[in-house]
Amino acid sequence: MLSQTGDICIVSPGSAPYTQCRMLWLKAFHIVFVVTWFAGLFYLPRLFVYHAAAADAPGLERFAVMERRLFSIMTLGGALAVLFGLAMIVAAPLYLQQQWLRVKLILVGALVGYHIWCRVLMRALGSGRNTHSQRWFRIFNEVPALLLIAIVILAVVKP
Ligand code: HEM
Numbered sequence: 203m204l205s206q207t208g209d210i211c212i213v214s215p216g217s218a219p220y221t222q223c224r225m226l227w228l229k230a231f232h233i234v235f236v237v238t239w240f241a242g243l244f245y246l247p248r249l250f251v252y253h254a255a256a257a258d259a260p261g262l263e264r265f266a267v268m269e270r271r272l273f274s275i276m277t278l279g280g281a282l283a284v285l286f287g288l289a290m291i292v293a294a295p296l297y298l299q300q301q302w303l304r305v306k307l308i309l310v311g312a313l314v315g316y317h318i319w320c321r322v323l324m325r326a327l328g329s330g331r332n333t334h335s336q337r338w339f340r341i342f343n344e345v346p347a348l349l350l351i352a353i354v355i356l357a358v359v360k361p
Contacts, residue, residue: 228290235283240350242276243313246320247343253327254336266328273324280317284310306356313349 246269253265287310291297298304323342326332334342355361 225290225293228286228293232283232286232290235279235286238279239276239283240346242272242279243317243320243346244343246272246276246324247339247346250323250327251336251339251343254332254334254339262330269324269327273321277317280314284314300360302356302360306353309349309353309356313346313353316345316349 249265249269249272253262253269256262256265291303323332323334
């Protein structure tokens with residue numbers, strides 16, 4: 203039987219699969235790009251901590267280049283994670299009636315806001331206009347972990 207919420211890869215006993223397991227493919231790539239995105243969300247603010255402490259010109263330039271490259275990769279990962287997430291909703295719109303998904307989308311919005319904030323901070327550091335301390339960046343660095351825990355619990359446990 204076809205389900206509207208994901209488990210559409212069911213095989214009748216003794217017969218070939220009658221769907222292309224589309225949802226499972228979408229979910230697999232969704233998770234791949236979520237991991238890519240988070241690699242950047244964890245490491246970029248860590249680079250900010252070191253960048254804020256650097257004083258020599260070559261060091262400052264090296265951090266600026268590393269941050270720009272990492273930011274490009276994590277932006278691609280984030281965009282594709284969101285795209286595959288939305289594709290699952292388009293494939294099975296009943297998801298939108300589930301409370302956990304709505305709360306998850308609010309937290310994903312916060313994550314996108316954090317991502318944009320990283321860009322603002324990266325530009326400030328790159329142009330010598332940073333006003334934040336190393337300690338501030340260390341605390342800032344903890345935010346994605348909290349959002350990750352909350353979002354994964356919502357997506358997996360569906361409380
Ligand atoms: C706009 C952004 C997003 C949308 C629309 C979205 C939507 C979805 C949907 C519809 C599913 C399938 C749920 C199921 O059938 O069980 C799913 C699975 C999942 N999502 Fe997202 N998601 C988004 C962002 C994220 C983010 C940022 C994370 C991680 C922090 C995440 C983590 C997961 C995980 C771990 C699953 C697998 C759950 C499971 O199969 O048990 N998603 N997502």
